[in-house]
Amino acid sequence: MKITIFGSGYVGLVTGACFAEVGNDVLCVDIDEEKISRLKKGEIPIYEPGLEDMVIENSREGRLKFTSDVAEGVAYGLFQFIAVGTPPDEDGSADLRHVLSVAESIGRHMDDYRIIIDKSTVPVGTADLVRDKVLSVLAERNVSIDFDVVSNPEFLKEGDAINDFMKPERIVVGVDNPRTKELLRTLYGPFNRSHERFIAMDIRSAELTKYAANAMLATKISFMNEIANIAERVGADVEAVRRGIGSDSRIGFPFIYPGVGYGGSCFPKDVQALERTARKFGYDSRILQAVEAVNHDQKLSLVDKMRDHFKGDLKGKTIAIWGLAFKPNTDDMREAPSREIIEALWSEGAKVRAYDPVAIDEARRIYGERDDLELLEHPDETLKGADALAVVTEWMVFRSPDFDVMKSELTSPVIFDGRNIYNPDMMEQLGFTYYSIGRLPRCNA
Ligand code: UDX
Secondary structure (H helix, E strand, O other): EEEEEEOOHHHHHHHHHHHHHOOOEEEEEOOOHHHHHHHHOOOOOOOOOOHHHHHHHHHHOOOOOEOOHHHHHHOOOOOOEEEOOOOOOOOEEEHHHHHHHHHHHHHHHOOOOOEEEEEOOOOHHHHHHHHHHHHHHHHOOOOOOOOEEEEEEOOOOOHHHHHHHHOOOOEEOOOOOOHHHHHHHOOOOOHHHOOOEEEEEEEHHHHHHHHHHHHHHHHHHEEEHHHHHHHHHHOOHHHHHHHHHHHHOOOOOOOOOOOOOOOOHHHHHHHHHHHHHHHHOOOOOHHHHHHHHHHHHHHHHHHHHHHHOOOOOOOOOEEEEEOOOOOOOOOOOOOHHHHHHHHHHHHHOOOEEEEEEOOOHHHHHOOEEEEEEOOOOHHHHHHHOOOOOOOOOOOOOOOOOOOOHHHHHHOOOOEEEOOOOOOOOHHOOOOOEEOOOOOOOOHOO
């Protein structure tokens, strides 16, 4: 089948590469010419395991092509995916400018039936706006051409997106007629094997499903972070509580790890956008507001612990930071807890020596050269002369470090573990002052 994907960012590229991988002909469109010329050379602008090989292989086979020519994109595919960004605007609502500009282009250039598919995470009601936009442009052109609009939200986790696309747990499509539903079912056939994963529903429900899924997961995390904060105060161990509640199959183990809060391009933005949508429709969502507020405070909880440890004064201290990406296996630092932590440390007069396996360049791009930030090539280098280590992202490589080196390099053996990756008893035996999230305070000096 012939597929056009507008937007060659994270979602668009993964979607395009995966559809090509199963034999479709895919044309990826982006108005950023520089990005397109790099993609044509097989240079991928983002870090996503497996994506580069998939793009190169499918481009070589001729199934995956790139263009910055929007008209060419509209002429190409029966399926027209909109996978452009929806950044939050000033009040946290999703900004639909890019989505509607693609809709306008489709209306402007189409001369035959097209299925327009919203892949970007968009507020409830956006499919109607897309339809209205296309209709108004067709009216301007004084033509009448049949088209359908579909909502097909993505559920891709950064770092595991190829797997999520190729072996989805569910394929959600919002449609308003049986013909489109069957066309979408056929398109997703290669990913819908072994048992039925295709869930068709009305368009608004599909739009809301995406937000509900992310808001539920964010809620689990904020809830667990609150339990961790309570555990610290009452002298309980959140790790034991996590095992205790996760074993209840109604609750389950995933997404109840306490830590320094959630980040990334989806949870923070989507929780806010859903809260704004609810408000717009006259509903005050106290849960969503609380989820966001708890997450904000949680990002700074490690700094609170540092301040307490250093008797209220972080001025002149140097803190080693392990992990800058919002989670392992990505270089994405959008809404990353590391940023709040680093910026809070700076505002209190501390310096930072940081390491991340892949996000160093991203950190350099965000912060540039500064006297109070050193970005280093090896985790041990961050420790030299630092007053404490803070673990902010749970990369595998941090799990079993050389604790002797750590002790000899740090000016005092203090660890603030924002991801609970070390064993408190072992840390005590090794002679560290060890702080973590919500675990028994016996090792905390
Ligand atoms: C998420 C959703 O999982 C995906 O389905 C959606 O389409 C986009 O948003 P992603 O942002 O890539 O994907 O990250 P995810 O792996 O879900 O983690 C989100 C954040 O939650 C991370 O900052 C992570 O550290 C944090 N997290 C996750 C916790 O703090 N505790 C947990 O138990 C799980």
